[in-house]
Amino acid sequence: MTTALLWLDEAGIYAEALARAGLGERLDIQQLRSAEQPSASQLERTEILLARQVPPGMLAQMPRLRWIQALTAGVEHWVSRPDLHSGIALSCARGTHRVPMPENILGALFHLTKPYALATLDQRERRWVRRVSEPLAGKTLGILGLGEIGRELAKKASALELRVIGTRRDPQPVPHVDRIYAPAAIDAVLGQSDFVLLLLPLTPQTDRIMNAARFQAMRASAYLLNFGRGALVVDADVVQAVRAKTIAGAVLDVYRQEPLPADHAFWGTEGITVLPHIGGLDVHRDETVAALFADNTGRFLAGAALLALVDRARGY
Secondary structure (H helix, E strand, O other): OEEEEEEOOOHHHHHHHHHHOOOHHHEEEEEEOOOOOOOHHHHHHEEEEEEOOOOOOHHHHOOOOOEEEOOOOOOHHHHOOOOOOOOOEEEOOOOOOOOHHHHHHHHHHHHHHOOHHHHHHHHHOOOOOOOOOOOOOOOEEEEEOOOHHHHHHHHHHHHOOOEEEEEOOOOOOOOOOOEEEOHHHHHHHHHHOOEEEEOOOOOOOOOOOEOHHHHHHOOOOOEEEEOOOHHHEOHHHHHHHHHOOOOOEEEEOOOOOOOOOOOOHHHHOOOEEEOOOOOOOOOOHHHHHHHHHHHHHHHHHHOOOOOOEOOOOOOO
16 A cells, blocks of 8 residues: 655645545555654555655655645645655645635735724724725736636736736736746836736746846835745845835735744835735645645556646746
């Protein structure tokens, strides 16, 4: 039997998904909570690993390991490991954010243009203040990184009469996107957009891609939204751009260090909204990833191609 180590607190949900897929009898399923450590025997036998992360060097202690299923779409913390050798396949959770991420991004756009947050504060003071909304219709949404999430968002945004443009490594036409630019033409997107949305993976090419020069390329009335990776932006440059009114503001959901330290400048900068990395979360998150894991496990056992297989050279 193939040994699968499910090393996370919600392991039971994933074990149940394997059972529903009829795979339970073909697997030796080992479940560990994230705070527990695998035994020497478990390390020796594991061929399939499901985990958020493992201690440095531990993959080298798993001689039979052939496949890791990551729980997130971002895998920079996996591909940068020196003990992740070429004989270990790595798949990510790409595609499992298709519903919650676009909805949460739309929520951020409504937050920026509708007065509900201010009305809630007014209610606490029993204060009647009629505030005026700003329409989204007619505005331009620039998406840097038109992957699956970006394409789904474009469909929903177009229904709200937003004009959508963006960048994509392969600049082929995308439904509901008015114009596609190559990654080298980022500044052309920045200069046209009322909202600049970061959905890029973190690679050597995208690290710190939003810096002072790029904020200068944005409109003074435009907002930055980062739902991609915290390291895509230079923190100090974001703060300076918002404080100096180089841009109108920012909504940030991801950070270089999480949880965001209490003394970080993002917290106290007027015009910056700090979200606690909620973009891809919903109440069914684990069930969605578990379904992907069960599908991929069946493929792995059959010797078929894995879904959402990571390209090590690209980093995603």
